[in-house]
Amino acid sequence: MAGTRLGCLPLYVRGKVVKGFGRGSKELGIPTANFSEKVTDSVTGDVENGIYFGLAAVDNSPVYKMVMSVGWNPYYKNTKKTMEVHILHAFDDDFYGSELRVVVLGYIRPEKDFPSVDKLIDEIHNDIKIANSKLGEQIFEKYYNDSYLTEEFTK
Numbered sequence: 057m058a059g060t061r062l063g064c065l066p067l068y069v070r071g072k073v074v075k076g077f078g079r080g081s082k083e084l085g086i087p088t089a090n091f092s093e094k095v096t097d098s099v100t101g102d103v104e105n106g107i108y109f110g111l112a113a114v115d116n117s118p119v120y121k122m123v124m125s126v127g128w129n130p131y132y133k134n135t136k137k138t139m140e141v142h143i144l145h146a147f148d149d150d151f152y153g154s155e156l157r158v159v160v161l162g163y164i165r166p167e168k169d170f171p172s173v174d175k176l177i178d179e180i181h182n183d184i185k186i187a188n189s190k191l192g193e194q195i196f197e198k199y200y201n202d203s204y205l206t207e208e209f210t211k
Contacts (some may be wrong), residue, residue, distance in 0.1 A: 059107050062135040062179065064103060065090075065160060065161060065162065065163075066101070066110070066159050066160060066199065067103060067110075067159070067160040068157075068158075068159055068160075068204050069091065069095065069099050069139070069157070069158050069160065070076065070095075070155060070156065070157040070158070070204075071091045071092055071093075071094075071095035071155075071156060072092060072153055072154070072155060072156070073089045073114070073151055073152050073153060073154050073155075073156050074090050074091070074092045074152065075088065075090070075152055076088060076090035076138065076140060076203070079185050084173070084176070084177055084180065086142055086154060086177070086180050087142065087147075087179070087183060088140040088141060088142050089112075089114070089140070089141045089142075089151070089156050090138060090139070090141070091138075091139040091140075091141070091156065093136060095139065095140060095200065096126075096135070096137055097138045098124060100137055100139070103126055103160070104126075104163075104166070105126055105127030105137075105166065105167045106125075106126060106127065106163060106164070106165060106166045106167050107123060107124070107125055107126075107163075107164040107165050107167065107183050107205075108124045108125075108126065108160045108162065108163055109121070109122065109123055109124070109160075109162050109163075109164055109183075109186065109187035109191060110122055110124065110155065110158055110159050110160040110161040110163060110190070110191075110199075111158065111161065111196075111199050111200065111202075112141055112143050112156060112158045112159075112163070112205070112206055113154070113156075113157045113205040113206070113209075114143070114147075114151050114154050114156055114157075115154045115155050115209050116208060116209050117153070119201075119202075119205045119206065119208050120143045120145040121143075121145075121185050121187055121188060121191045122141050122142060122143045122158060122187070123141075123142045123144070123146060123164070123180075123184055123187045124139060124140065124141045124142070124158065124160060125138070125139070125140045125142075125167065126138075126139050126167075127167040128167065128194055129167070130168060130169035130170075131168060131169055131170045131173070131176050140153050141156065141158055142180070143183070144184065144187070147187060156203060157205055158162050159199050159204060159205060161190075161191070161196055161199060162179075162190055162196075164183050164186050165183070171174065193201055201206075
C-alpha cells in the first residue's frame with residue numbers, strides 16, 4: 057500500500073459509461089462499466105494504481121456497492137490506463153452512455169499480474185468479498201445517502 061494517496065479518499069468521480077475492451081463480461085464473467093480516457097486521465101493523478109471499493113449509481117438508479125480497478129491491467133498488458141467499475145448488482149441491459157457516479161471509499165490492493173485468467177478471476181472474486189465486507193462497516197454508512205449519488209439525474 058506504500059505510495060497510495062489515501063488522503064484523496066473519498067474520491068468523487070462521474071462520467072459517461074463508454075465501451076471498454078469487452079473482456080469483463082465476455083472473458084471474465086465480471087461486467088465492468090468503464091470511464092472515458094478523459095475522465096480517467098483527469099482523476100488518476102490523484103490515486104495510485106490498484107483495486108478500490110466504494111459506491112456507485114447509474115443515472116437515477118439506487119446506490120450499489122462497487123469495486124474499481126485503476127491502472128494498466130498487467131495481465132492484459134494494456135497500453136492505456138483505465139478505470140473499470142464492477143457494480144455489485146445484476147443489470148438486465150448494458151448502459152453505455154449512461155451517467156456513472158462513484159464515490160471511492162477505500163483501497164483493497166495494488167494491481168498485479170497473474171499467471172492465468174483463472175487466477176485473475178479468483179482474485180477479483182476475493183476483491184468483491186472484501187468490498188462487500190468493508191462496505192457493511194458503520195463508517196461507510198453515511199455514503200449510501202450522499203447527495204452526489206442520490207441526486208436526481210437528468211439527461
